[in-house]
Amino acid sequence: MKRWIGAFLFLGLIAVSSNGQPGGTTSEQTVAIRCGRLLDVKNGVMVDHQTVLIDGERITRVGRTQEVHIPAGVRVIDLGEATLLPGFIDTHVHLFLHPGPQDIQTLRETVAKRTIMAVRNAEADLMAGFTSERDLGTEGAEAADVDLRNAIANKEIPGPRLQVSTQAISVEGGHEDFFGYNPAVNMIPNAMMVEGIEGLRKAIRFQIKEGADFVKIYATGADQVVSPENYRTVPQFTLEEMQAAVSEAARIGKKVAVHATGGEGARVSAEAGVYSIEHGYYLDDRTLLLMKQKGIYLVPTFTVTEWNVAHATGPAALARGKIVLQLRHKHFESALAVGVKIAMGSDVGPFPHGTQAEEFSWMVKYGMTPLAAIQAGTINAAALMEWLDQVGSIEAGKLADLVAVADNPLQNIDTLKRTLFVMKGGVVVKNLIPATNP
């Protein structure tokens, strides 16, 4: 009982500290934001000296500063020469994970403890500029992500707008069964372990009943990487099983996202018509062409791979990691050549929350233009989440989810790692440009 009282006090403190208003309540006042540059991600152009008018939580007008009339009494936030962008959208996060050995988190930390950390992680991501996120599984914290999503939506705690998948689905002995769960022992597995079509159907129905916005399935298992010529990804489900999963989710109006690095597991996922392939390290041309044809998104998650290699323990893990990076570069070049749709996703959780704007820099290092990388983390990500009418660009009618950075990110992509200003739904949650404000 004491633990719970402590948790509630703690949540209250966070909510007050983030934006000065308990519960992060929406300001109903009209605000005008002036900026030196504004990135129009829809048309792919940087425009100078713009003013954005906001009424309550929505944008009402965007135009040249000289042409936008600011009514008397409206609060003006002058961002000086800073660049204004739409709020960032990370389509692959794990709010219930933190850096460190995963067995300790999933087997030894209580769901309550992990939920408290998830609350802090959500705030860290928001402060970094991420105003919307898709969570790809709690990894042993049951469906606590549903309550996290709802608490943020109800303005009880600060954080990004969320879509969640609860526990995710794996196969017995597969990707998420790496601890070798023993059902006789009372422990929560990293994902629901299912067998066959009926098992998949039952798990999907259960997770959606619990509040999942979409279904996450592990379609490939542990990769066996020996050399750049000798590597293999282990498929987890048959084509018939994946088709059944996609149709069962569709029956309830939901979509399926798959963890798939490559090989047959990725191909059957694309054939079955999932809506996103996560990671996709080694996608072959056949799968890439299927993705292009069907409009399936690739969510590349470069940061987590680079983090794992940078933190590899021992020479064997480092050598293997370097081969994975080499293969990633090669296959991502093919993905760009084929022209598949790409949405930004970092897989943050195994590396610290609030640092994942690094993904923009990696996307550029892997061959995307700065503009394409930013579009992947704004307008494309909003399209993937089917929230394009609400977020993803700075346009009249959309929610006022905005970020400002010092430099021009088309010339210096790293500037996105240091947000100076963050607004979510018309409420300023961070402003490090005080000198320019009244």
Ligand SMILES: [Zn+2]
């Ligand atoms: Zn993940």
